[in-house]
Amino acid sequence: xxxxxxxxxxxxxxxxxxxxxxxxxxxxxxxxxxxxxxxxxxxxxxxxxxxxxxxxxxxxxxxxxxxxxxxxxxxxxxxxxxxxxxxxxxxxxxxxxxxxxxxxxxxxxxxxxxxxxxxxxxxxxxxxxxxxxxxxxxxxxxxxxxxxxxxxxxxxxxxxxxxxxxxxxxxxxxxxxxxxxxxxxxxxxxxxxxxxxxxxxxxxxxxxxxxxxxxxxxxxxxxxxxxxxxxxxxxxxxxxxxxxxxxxxxxxxxxxxxxxxxxxxxxxxxxxxxxxxxxxxxxxxxxxxxxxxxxxxxxxxxxxxxxxxxxxxxxxxxxxxxxxxxxxxxxxxxxxxxxxxxxxxxxxxxxxxxxxxxxxxxxxxxxxxxxxxxxxxxxx
Numbered sequence: 420x421x422x423x424x425x426x427x428x429x430x431x432x433x434x435x436x437x438x439x440x441x442x443x444x445x446x447x448x449x450x451x452x453x454x455x456x457x458x459x460x461x462x463x464x465x466x467x468x469x470x471x472x473x474x475x476x477x478x479x480x481x482x483x484x485x486x487x488x489x490x491x492x493x494x495x496x497x498x499x500x501x502x503x504x505x506x507x508x509x510x511x512x513x514x515x516x517x518x519x520x521x522x523x524x525x526x527x528x529x530x531x532x533x534x535x536x537x538x539x540x541x542x543x544x545x546x547x548x549x550x551x552x553x554x555x556x557x558x559x560x561x562x563x564x565x566x567x568x569x570x571x572x573x574x575x576x577x578x579x580x581x582x583x584x585x586x587x588x589x590x591x592x593x594x595x596x597x598x599x600x601x602x603x604x605x606x607x608x609x610x611x612x613x614x615x616x617x618x619x620x621x622x623x624x625x626x627x628x629x630x631x632x633x634x635x636x637x638x639x640x641x642x643x644x645x646x647x648x649x650x651x652x653x654x655x656x657x658x659x660x661x662x663x664x665x666x667x668x669x670x671x672x673x674x675x676x677x678x679x680x681x682x683x684x685x686x687x688x689x690x691x692x693x694x695x696x697x698x699x700x701x702x703x704x705x706x707x708x709x710x711x712x713x714x715x716x717x718x719x720x721x722x723x724x725x726x727x728x729x730x731x732x733x734x735x736x737x738x739x740x741x742x743x744x745x746x747x748x749x750x751x752x753x754x755x756x757x758x759x760x761x762x763x764x765x766x767x768x769x770x771x772x773x774x775x776x777x778x779x780x781x782x783x784x785x786x787x788x789x790x791x792x793x794x795x796x797x798x799x
Contacts, residue, residue, distance in 0.1 A: 440493075440494075440792075440793035441493070441789070441793070442722055442725075442726070442788065442789055442792045442793075444718055444721065444722045444725070445718075445719065445722040445723075445785060445788060445789065445792075447718065448715045448716070448718040448719045448722065449719070449770060449785060451711075451715045452712070452715050452716075452719075452769070452770035452771055453482055453770050455700065455712065455715075455771060456478065456696070456768075456770050456771040456772070456773075457475050457478055457479055457482070458675075459692070459696055459699055459700055459703075459771070460474050460475045460478050460692045460696070460773050461474075461475035462675060462676045462699070462703070463681065463688070463691040463692040463696070463699055464692060465676065466676070466681065466682050466688060466691075471688070471692070474692060474773055477773075477775070478773055478778070481774075481775040481778040481779065482778060482782075484778075484779060484782075485778050485779050485781070485782025485783075486782060488779065488782050488783050488786055489782045489783070489785055489786040489789065490786075491786070492783065492786025492787060492789060492790050493786055493789035493790060493793065494793075496786070496790050497790065497794070498734075498735060498738065498787055498790045498791060498794075499732065499734065499735070499794075501552065502556060502734060505552045505553055505555075505556040506553070506556075508548070508549050508552055508553075509549045509550070509552065509553040509577075511549065512542070512545055512546045512548070512549030512550070512581060513546075513549075513580065513581060513584070515542035515545060515546070516542050516543065516546055516581055516584040516585065517584065518533075518542070519531065519532070519533060519542045519543075519588070520584065520587060520588065523542075523588075524539070529588055529589055529590065530588055531543060531588045531590050538775065539775070539776070540775075540776055541776045541777070543585045543588065543590050543593045543594075544593070544776045544777055544779075544780045545776070545780060546581045546584075546585065546593075547593070547596060547597070547600070547745065547780060548780055548783060548784070549581070550577075550578055550581050550582075550597060550600075550601075551600060551738060551741045551742070551745075552738070553577055553578075554574065554577070554578055554600075554601055554604050554737070554741065555604065555734050555737035555738045555741060556734065557573070557574055557577065558574070558604060558605070558608045558733065558737050559732070559733040559734040559737060565605050565608040565609060565610050566609070566610060566611050566614065571605070571610075571614070574601075574605070578597060578601050581597075582594050582597050585597075590765075591764060592752075592764035592765040592766040593766070595748070595752070595764060595766070596745060596748050596749065596766065598748075599744045599745075599747065599748040600741045600744040600745050600748070601741070601744075602618075602744070603740050603741060603743065603744035603747075604737045604740055604741045604744070606740075607727070607736065607737060607740040608733075608737065640762050640763050640764070641762055656687070657686070657687060657690060657695065657763060658756070658759060658763060660680055660685045660686045660687075660698075661686060661695055661698040661756075661757045661758075661759075662757070662758060662759055663680055663685070664678060664680035664681065664685075664686050664695075664698040664699065664701060664702040664757075665697075665698055665701040665702065665709070665757055665758055667679070667680065667702055668701045668702040668703065668704065668705040668706065668708075668709070669705050669706070670705050670706050670707060671704070671705040671706075671707055672701075672702065672703045672704040672705030672707070672708055673702060673703055673705075674703060675703055675704075676703070677703060678699060678702035678703040679702075680698070680702055681698075681699050681702060681703075686698055686699070692772070692773045693767060693772050693773050693774065694753065694756075694763075694765055694766070694767060694772065695757060696768060696771050696772050696773075697709070697712065697753060697754050697757050697768060697771070698757045700712060700771075701757070712771070713750075713754070716746065716750040716769075719746050719769075719785075720743050720746050720747055722788060722792075723739050723740070723742050723743035723746065723788050724739070724740070724743050725792070726739040726788045726789075726791045726792040726795070727739035727740045727743070727791075729791075729792065729795035730791050730794075730795065731794055731795065735791040735794070738787055738791065739787075739788055739791050742784045742787060742788055745784065746769060746784075748766075749766055749767065749768065749769050750768060750769065752764060752766045753766050753767065753768045753772075754768070769781045
């Protein structure tokens with residue numbers, strides 16, 4: 420056999436090794452959601468006009484940057500080497516949350532963003548990343564026992580500090596994401612059912628105590644959720660128009676850029692490409708398109724849980740489970756609020772809603788899943 424033949428075989432074997440490391444289930448779901456997202460951001464942007472017409476190009480840029488991060492983490496990054504840096508990443512996220520409260524741009528009474536040269540950065544999105552890593556790091560310590568109350572209390576303090584800082588901004592929607600993310604991780608760590616039931620009981624019991632401390636607009640969102648007709652032309656408008664958009668789509672929709680609720684402005688154009696993009700998709704692509712989107716999110720969650728099952732260590736396992744929790748709560752709450760099974764909270768849809776910081780963080784999460792999956796162990 421010639422040297423040239425050996426080189427071809429070596430190149431082929433290297434290519435096959437790379438291919439076998441890729442999670443094609445995740446790749447298929449990501450490609451589908453990104454395509455749908457850019458397509459409908461383009462459609463809603465044309466209807467908004469002016470700067471809105473260029474949003475799809477910005478989303479493509481953010482997606483491209485996110486894909487570079489994903490590719491690096493998928494093929495060159497070993498998530499296990501990050502263990503020693505986790506406390507520093509967590510500390511950096513805390514500093515970012517504190518600084519945004521002091522120096523952030525105030526918009527509608529909230530300080531959630533830094534603004535640099537026209538680019539907005541939301542530290543709370545990066546805080547998800549820092550808290551996820553810190554929780555996984557703590558849970559994977561051999562001496563840590565999730566069923567010991569003082570151990571669990573320590574984890575609660577570590578996760579509770581950034582949670583409260585985000586609540587103070589205020590950004591209740593983002594802070595809510597922390598709860599299922601951490602709960603899914605401690606459940607995977609073997610939390611006993613007695614603690615789970617106690618936690619559920621305390622959570623329900625705490626609701627009346629927390630309600631008086633909510634901002635007035637947050638209280639109003641809950642009241643509108645319970646009774647949208649109480650203020651149909653103001654605070655209940657988005658919810659009602661979203662339901663009309665979703666319900667009027669029928670089986671196959673009204674056609675791309677032909678949804679009347681959106682094009683005629685009944686569904687406010689400033690939210691049609693962000694928090695309520697699912698309403699536009701449902702109206703224009705109907706039940707079939709709506710179910711397709713839900714199915715793609717199901718695939719993403721399955722790919723994350725599969726990576727957790729095959730993860731070579733607990734650190735990777737808890738990260739993957741936590742990310743699955745993030746995808747679930749974002750998709751469930753956002754889609755739920757468009758069909759009135761959840762109150763409006765401002766939680767965006769991963770890979771579909773317009774937003775730069777959110778896109779980068781989500782692609783980094785997906786890169787982590789890919790990095791864990793590529794180093795999977797054979798348990799069969």
